[in-house]
Amino acid sequence: MAVCCDLEVDVNGEETFMVDKKVLASYCGRLSKLFGKSIGSARNLKVIFNDFPGGAENFELLSRFCYNNGRIDITPSNISFLYSGSQFMEMNNSVSGTHNLLEETEKSLKGMNYWAWSELLITIKQCQDLLPFPNSSGSLEKCVDSLIGRMTTSSEPSPCPSTSSPDSSGVRFSCDTRSTESLKNSSSRATWWFEDLLILSTNLVEMVIKSMVLRKFDHAIISRFLFYYQKSKCYTGTPDEKRNVVETVIDMLYILDWNSVSFKSLFGILRVALNLNIRKCSRTKLESMIGSQMDQATLDNMLIPSPYGMNYLYNVNLVLRFLKAFLHGGISQTSPTQLRKVASLMDLYIAEVAPDPCLKVSKFLALIMALPDSARDSYDGIYRATDMYLQVHTGLSEEEKIKIYCALNYEKLSVEARNHLSQNKRFPSKGAVQALMSQQVKLKSLVKATDKTKCYIDSPSGALEIGNKGKKNEASEQSVLYAGKLDSPTNNEKLRAHLQGMQWRVTELEKICLKMQTQMTKIKKSRVSSQSTPRSLPKLCS
Numbered sequence: 001m002a003v004c005c006d007l008e009v010d011v012n013g014e015e016t017f018m019v020d021k022k023v024l025a026s027y028c029g030r031l032s033k034l035f036g037k038s039i040g041s042a043r044n045l046k047v048i049f050n051d052f053p054g055g056a057e058n059f060e061l062l063s064r065f066c067y068n069n070g071r072i073d074i075t076p077s078n079i080s081f082l083y084s085g086s087q088f089m090e091m092n093n094s095v096s097g098t099h100n101l102l103e104e105t106e107k108s109l110k111g112m113n114y115w116a117w118s119e120l121l122i123t124i125k126q127c128q129d130l131l132p133f134p135n136s137s138g139s140l141e142k143c144v145d146s147l148i149g150r151m152t153t154s155s156e157p158s159p160c161p162s163t164s165s166p167d168s169s170g171v172r173f174s175c176d177t178r179s180t181e182s183l184k185n186s187s188s189r190a191t192w193w194f195e196d197l198l199i200l201s202t203n204l205v206e207m208v209i210k211s212m213v214l215r216k217f218d219h220a221i222i223s224r225f226l227f228y229y230q231k232s233k234c235y236t237g238t239p240d241e242k243r244n245v246v247e248t249v250i251d252m253l254y255i256l257d258w259n260s261v262s263f264k265s266l267f268g269i270l271r272v273a274l275n276l277n278i279r280k281c282s283r284t285k286l287e288s289m290i291g292s293q294m295d296q297a298t299l300d301n302m303l304i305p306s307p308y309g310m311n312y313l314y315n316v317n318l319v320l321r322f323l324k325a326f327l328h329g330g331i332s333q334t335s336p337t338q339l340r341k342v343a344s345l346m347d348l349y350i351a352e353v354a355p356d357p358c359l360k361v362s363k364f365l366a367l368i369m370a371l372p373d374s375a376r377d378s379y380d381g382i383y384r385a386t387d388m389y390l391q392v393h394t395g396l397s398e399e400e401k402i403k404i405y406c407a408l409n410y411e412k413l414s415v416e417a418r419n420h421l422s423q424n425k426r427f428p429s430k431g432a433v434q435a436l437m438s439q440q441v442k443l444k445s446l447v448k449a450t451d452k453t454k455c456y457i458d459s460p461s462g463a464l465e466i467g468n469k470g471k472k473n474e475a476s477e478q479s480v481l482y483a484g485k486l487d488s489p490t491n492n493e494k495l496r497a498h499l500q501g502m503q504w505r506v507t508e509l510e511k512i513c514l515k516m517q518t519q520m521t522k523i524k525k526s527r528v529s530s531q532s533t534p535r536s537l538p539k540l541c542s
Contacts, residue, residue: 008046015056019063021045027066027101029090053084053130062089065101072101074108076119080126083109083139109139112146120147121196128204140204144211151193152217190221194228202248205229209252219260226252227265234272246273247282254285261289263296274304287318291325295338299348312358316367319349323370339375346371347381354389361400364389368407379412383421390426401428 007021025031035045052059058081065072065082074082086092086102112120120143127140200208205226212222226249233245246269253261266289273286290297302322304315326342327334350367353359368382376382386404390396396404405427413421421427 006044008044009059010046010048011052011056011059012050017056017059017063024063024066027070027089027091028062029092031089033090053088054081057081058085061085062091062101065091070101074105076115076123077126079105079108080123080130080139080143084130105139109142112142113149115146117150117196120150121199124204125199128201131201131203140207144204144208148208148211148215148217151212152215190218191224194225197225198229198232200229202244206248206252210255213255219256223253223256223261223265227262227269230269230272239276242272243276243278246276247278250278250282250286253289258289258292263290263293266290266293267297267301271304274307287321288325288328291322291328294322294326294345295341297322297345299345299352302345302349303352312360312363313356314353316353316359316363320363320366320370327371336374339371340377343371343375344381347376347385351381351385351388354385355392357392359389359393361393361396361403365403365407373409373412376409376412378414379409380414380417383408383413383417387424387426398428 004020004022005018007019007024009017009019011017021031021035025035031047034047049059054061061072061078061081062085072078072082082101083105086105091101092103112123115123124140124143124147127143131140197205197208209222209226213219230245230249234242237245249269250273253266266286270286270290273283302319304318306312306315323342323346346367350364353367354364368386386408390401390404410418
């Protein structure tokens, strides 16, 4: 009998099939509706499918079903193709009414819980091969549910090696009773599926992880799998494939409980991500997760090289973003212990980056002032780092130096640090005066005045009191101390005007003191020459 080929079918541009339109239309509702009464006509027709699930391979499979009087063996290796193809072609009815391919595949999918683990893997692998064609997710969702159901039972033994590969022979899961040495502890029982799920694409991993989260799967186990998946997939592959894997893993880690995510592993994925130029949103998520646990970081973690093309040594901007994420929840939600740990780490980091000749003043100050003052009990570490910075950056202007020393909290410097600062020529002279004044304020209660004689001088700024111990006037002392507490980044003009006014007053005071000393010297000489009885004179400050 001659074979009738009166229908030409173009499948996704991959291949063209010549088939009998009457045979296919008897099982495919989509073709039956398309042809209508013209099924029996003698003229040839052509149909073009641009989104046929499974492509030419699946169309050929469905054609065999139609040419074989509606009979075909449904197995884990073809059920995904048959299910999606029967949905697309509307094969839920036939002439005889007894061969409903869509109903038969749905019935087979209901028995999925009794399949072997290897059969599940075969099916889920084929499901992802069908993506992103429409109507292909029905069997995929069923596979994912069954897959997670197997993994949630932590005491369930791992499939034997022969069933852990999609290409292995199908053995019923209920018969997989072999055990290995790796199943002797609970950890191996909880992670036995890691290697098998490496076959999943990033789209499918995202689907599986979200489903696991909804089913209250252990977040620590999920995060371990994601890191394992990332390392395995990034070992080979193109830069685009690696970038896709890293972005997917970061996005999935972000929806977990961050306390269950390994901080060390986060830094591992960060170093990979920095070389891949991942999406900004994924990068921000990763930085937020790292920043939230920054009290667990070490100096080695923080010393991340600067991006390619930048002349400074370390990625200071990245560390500043970590600090911002760390403080994002507010100081009230951060324990004092955590703050002190991060402050100690930052003292070490600042000292490490200070010698970088390309580090700008603005970035150096941002590192110092990123944490609140309450985070540090001592500013000695910051002072040492600042001293190193000034030693390397010899070309700074006076204004820049003033900004730097104003960032120091002098009340939290040790006596040794203050003494060193008072003699440190790299600091502006005003900084040394300020340090000395702060030290005098602290020691004021311990020093007993031995001479209470004072002199009063009429100056342009008003009556200024001069002490007999070589101190500057009290009003100037308060001005200097006040200047040190100004917030230089936001009050530059105010600070500059204040310091200029203070300098003017001190200069005028020194001129008046010099005149008085000259006058007193002349008086003493004249009295000695006249052999008059000497009288006690008030002591003057130098």
